[in-house]
Amino acid sequence: MNQLNNFTKGFIKENPVFVLLLGMCPTLGTTTSAINGLGMGLATTFVLVMGNVVISMVKNIIPAKVRIPSYIVIVASFVTMVDLSMEGFLPSLHAQLGLFIPLIVVNCIVLGRAEAFASKNTVGSSFIDGLGMGLGFSFALTLLGAVREILGSGKVFGLALFPENYAMIIFVLAPGAFIALGYIIAIMNRLAKK
């Protein structure tokens, strides 16, 4: 497969959030601000890339019947590494994301890419695939986080755009996540149809 195509498919054509609708739990739960969305996206990207690379390396020595438990152990190890590192070096972001970091283990995208792509392709392609999917996921989360932050608190990346009194609090709360995500998916589909 063409590597460039392989890399860019995660952004638009097979975007995990807007097209595949995978990983909705962190998508809806952590995107109260653009920076939280970006942090969550990059943490997932690291796990996706490392998981994909290691799984494609060991795919030929793992017996077929125990491949899923093996993949989960590999993915869970990388998630724990991210969790510990973030707690030590980015404590405020870690406090904001909280439980959602350990929950990357059960994120459909991570295991989905491992099973659907890394277990059938070379290390190089798996690396590109993980990076593309991860950055596509980060892009989606940051966009959703930015929309919710602008509408909900009048800020983007912490910079005030307009006074908070004119903001709609609902967009920072759970229902706003569904509303904003729905509209973004509708717009993405409209653009993709053209």
Next chain:
Amino acid sequence: MAKESTFKNMTITLLTITLISSASLGFVYSFTKDPIADAKNAKINNAISKVLPEFDNQPTSQKTEKQVDGGVIILYPATNNGQSVGMAIQTFTKNGFGGQIDLMVGFLPNGTIHAIEVIAHKETPGLGDKMESGKSNFNVQFKGQDPKNFKLAVTKDGGNVDAITASTISSRAYCDAVERAYNAFINEGGAQ
């Protein structure tokens, strides 16, 4: 393609993978243990220095912990040149709208509140989170008040605290936590 699964190779594969994972996690843990402890201490120290006047001792090394109402209250005495300048008390309440709220309350030696900082909470963004300093003037009203003649309850309940609009539950919980800190402070023999 993947190998044929036999009992022997499945066991060996899983064992090897879990061994390698636990070894690498042990390595990462030993590497991040100190930064994590430092980050937690920095957060506590930061909160203490915000709620007390200037001090020159290490309150975290002189802390005492107390079991109260099914939780832990931590008292950090602060001194400057050997003179007590007050006490920071890490307190909690379980009555928040989103569960537990942790506060750091600074008392001067005469029993008045110097300042209050929120350490952790799960209140609603845009409503209950106005209790954080800097997000609204809610916490400013406690400054310089002596709980002896400043009733720590919202005005709706006959107290002296103006609640955050639309967040009476969070405001009540906040008062509850401060009250608990004050009681601990009095029990320690504060406010002579």
